[in-house]
Structures are given as C-alpha cells and as structure tokens.
Amino acid sequence: MDGFESNDGVILIASTNRPDVLDPALLRPGRFDRRVVVSRPDVRGREGILKVHTRKIPLGEDVDISVIARGTPGFTGADLANLVNEAALNAARYNKKLVAMPDFELAKDKVLMGAERKSMVISPDEKRNTAYHEAGHTLVGLKVPNADPVHKVTIIPRGMALGLTQQLPEGDRHSATKEYLLGQIAIMMGGRIAEEMFFGANNVTTGASNDIERATELARAMVCEYGMSELGPLTFGKKEEQIFLGREIAQHRDFSEDTAIKIDQEVKKIVSAQYERAKSLIEENRDTMVRLSETLLERESLDGVQIRRIVAGLPLDDDQPPAGGDDERPQLKEPTVKPLKPILPPITGSNPATA
Numbered sequence: 190m191d192g193f194e195s196n197d198g199v200i201l202i203a204s205t206n207r208p209d210v211l212d213p214a215l216l217r218p219g220r221f222d223r224r225v226v227v228s229r230p231d232v233r234g235r236e237g238i239l240k241v242h243t244r245k246i247p248l249g250e251d252v253d254i255s256v257i258a259r260g261t262p263g264f265t266g267a268d269l270a271n272l273v274n275e276a277a278l279n280a281a282r283y284n285k286k287l288v289a290m291p292d293f294e295l296a297k298d299k300v301l302m303g304a305e306r307k308s309m310v311i312s313p314d315e316k317r318n319t320a321y322h323e324a325g326h327t328l329v330g331l332k333v334p335n336a337d338p339v340h341k342v343t344i345i346p347r348g349m350a351l352g353l354t355q356q357l358p359e360g361d362r363h364s365a366t367k368e369y370l371l372g373q374i375a376i377m378m379g380g381r382i383a384e385e386m387f388f389g390a391n392n393v394t395t396g397a398s399n400d401i402e403r404a405t406e407l408a409r410a411m412v413c414e415y416g417m418s419e420l421g422p423l424t425f426g427k428k429e430e431q432i433f434l435g436r437e438i439a440q441h442r443d444f445s446e447d448t449a450i451k452i453d454q455e456v457k458k459i460v461s462a463q464y465e466r467a468k469s470l471i472e473e474n475r476d477t478m479v480r481l482s483e484t485l486l487e488r489e490s491l492d493g494v495q496i497r498r499i500v501a502g503l504p505l506d507d508d509q510p511p512a513g514g515d516d517e518r519p520q521l522k523e524p525t526v527k528p529l530k531p532i533l534p535p536i537t538g539s540n541p542a543t544a
C-alpha cells in the first residue's frame with residue numbers, strides 16, 4: 190500500500206462481505222493480494238466456535254458440544270453465538286445452575302424458527318387449517334427422495350408464521366442437485382395442496398403466499414441461473430447491484446421478448462409438475478395425512494422422531510413430553526434471580542433454511 194516501504198514489516202488485513210464490488214486496483218500484487226475466503230463453518234469449525242462461546246458457561250454433564258455441532262449444519266458463527274446465548278438465557282429463566290442439553294435444543298429451535306408467540310389468539314378453524322397445511326409440507330418432505338429430513342413441524346406461531354415445517358440437512362450441504370431443488374418446490378406446494386384437498390378449493394388461505402413466492406423464485410433461478418431447464422445451460426439476465434447497498438436494484442435484460450416468454454413457460458412447467466407430484470403424494474397417503482394433521486393439531490409440535498412414528502403407524506412415545514415442550518415448566522414471566530448472566534448480547538444471525 191502507498192506509504193509503506195516493502196521492509197516496514199506492516200501487514201494490513203481487511204475484510205468485506207462484498208468481494209464482488211471491490212476496485213481491482215485494491216487487489217493488485219503488493220496490495221491486498223492474498224485472499225482468504227471465510228465461508229460458513231463446517232462441523233469441525235462449528236465445534237471450535239461452540240467451544241469458544243461456551244468457555245465461560247457452566248455446562249451440565251449431558252452437554253456434548255460435538256453433538257450440537259453435528260445438529261447445526263448451515264449455522265454461521267453469529268448463529269452459534271446466539272444459540273449459546275439463548276441456551277444460557279433459558280437456563281437462567283428457570284433458575285438452573287447449569288446449562289443442559291434441552292436448553293440447547295430449545296435455543297436451536299428459537300434460532301432456526303424464531304421465538305414462539307404463544308399469546309397469539311388463533312381461531313380453531315385457522316388452527317386446523319394450519320395443521321393440515323404444515324402436515325402437507327411434512328408429508329411431501331418425507332416422501333420426496335433425497336430431501337433434507339424434517340426436523341420439526343409446529344403450529345405454534347413463530348415470528349410472522351402461523352405454523353412452520355423445519356427441515357435440517359443431515360450434514361453440511363455445499364451444493365444442490367436438480368432432484369433436490371425439484372423436491373424443495375414439491376414440498377413448498379404441499380401446504381396449499383393439503384388446504385385444497387381437505388377444505389375445498391374455495392377455502393384456501395393466504396398462508397401459502399410465501400411458499401408460492403419461494404417456489405416461483407427457485408424455479409426461475411433453475412431456468413435463468415442454474416441451466417436446469419429445457420432452455421439449456423445459459424444464464425438469462427444480469428443482476429445490476431448497487432454498490433454498498435448490496436441490493437439488487439435492476440435486472441438487466443439480455444434476452445429477446447421471445448426468450449422471455451419461453452422462460453415464463455419453463456418456470457410454469459417446473460412449478461406445475463411439482464404441484465402435480467406433491468398432489469399425488471398427498472392423495473396416495475391420505476390416511477397418513479389425516480393422522481399426522483390431527484396429531485399435530487392436538488400436540489401443536491412434533492419432532493422428527495415423532496413424525497416418523499406417526500407415518501409408520503406406530504403409537505407416539507407418551508413418556509416423552511411433546512417436542513418443544515416447555516409447557517410443563519413453570520411459566521415464569523420474569524426470572525426472580527439471575528444465576529447466569531447472558532454472555533453475549535443477542536445477535537440476529539441469518540437463518541439458513543426456513544420452510
């Protein structure tokens with residue numbers, strides 16, 4: 190850099206999350222010429238990060254950091270810091286001296302899906318509709334091959350959503366196959382289809398708007414960016430991004446009107462095919478759907494193990510409290526004593542995957 194002699198022994202380090210918009214002059218030899226990419230941590234990285242954040246926290250004997258690391262694929266460093274913080278807060282809320290594994294489980298759900306809004310008043314009809322909608326996502330999620338396992342399904346409102354189906358990959362996922370993406374679209378369609386099938390075409394709700402939006406976006410990306418349609422391995426449209434805002438402001442169109450029509454047709458073809466696929470999956474498993482929806486309506490939350498038991502026609506293990514079941518605990522508004530101080534201020538991390 191200007192102002193430094195080559196023998197000054199000064200090393201300059203800088204970081205950015207927009208390497209794509211850096212002035213090439215900055216990157217010439219002799220300037221910032223070594224680049225270290227810091228991506229999301231893998232399982233070993235997550236274990237190391239968790240060790241750092243739990244250093245000053247009294248952990249229960251049941252806490253196994255490597256298990257938490259394995260169960261949090263896609264989490265960023267900030268997500269993990271948030272996870273530890275939420276777990277500590279949860280233990281403090283119930284005056285526990287040690288942070289135990291269930292505290293981490295609850296914290297994980299909170300980081301993944303947002304906080305529960307148990308106070309929200311929902312009509313029985315709306316609740317029933319949500320249960321069938323979420324069961325639709327869950328059932329399709331279980332039936333399409335190579336999809337991420339369903340981690341949890343809930344009809345307790347979280348954040349802006351009335352219900353949520355959360356998938357969690359088994360390991361670190363760095364790329365996605367066409368089969369996987371098509372499966373994701375089918376899963377997104379599952380909610381609306383369940384509403385149509387069980388409540389009639391005129392009683393479908395606005396609850397599926399986000400599913401539809403994401404499915405369309407994904408299908409469009411498959412056509413325009415990933416070359417996964419009959420239009421071939423081409424990209425269509427260049428994104429012009431506003432420097433420093435990091436926001437896509439204009440889609441630069443580099444294709445003809447004719448191609449635009451073909452793109453729209455391909456997008457529609459992909460989404461419709463997956464809609465039909467999800468529809469037949471739900472039709473074929475109508476009994477399972479009803480069982481899953483009614484149990485969900487009754488229990489409000491089901492974890493992956495419980496879902497698989499219901500689908501297999503096994504009775505639910507009644508020794509286990511319902512998933513996310515902090516219901517048995519005293520509902521304290523305000524912790525009376527704070528044995529543990531939150532180690533970190535809450536950090537809002539980006540959520541890897543939500544459904």
Ligand code: ZN
Pocket residue numbers: 322326380381396397400544
């Ligand atoms: Zn949905």
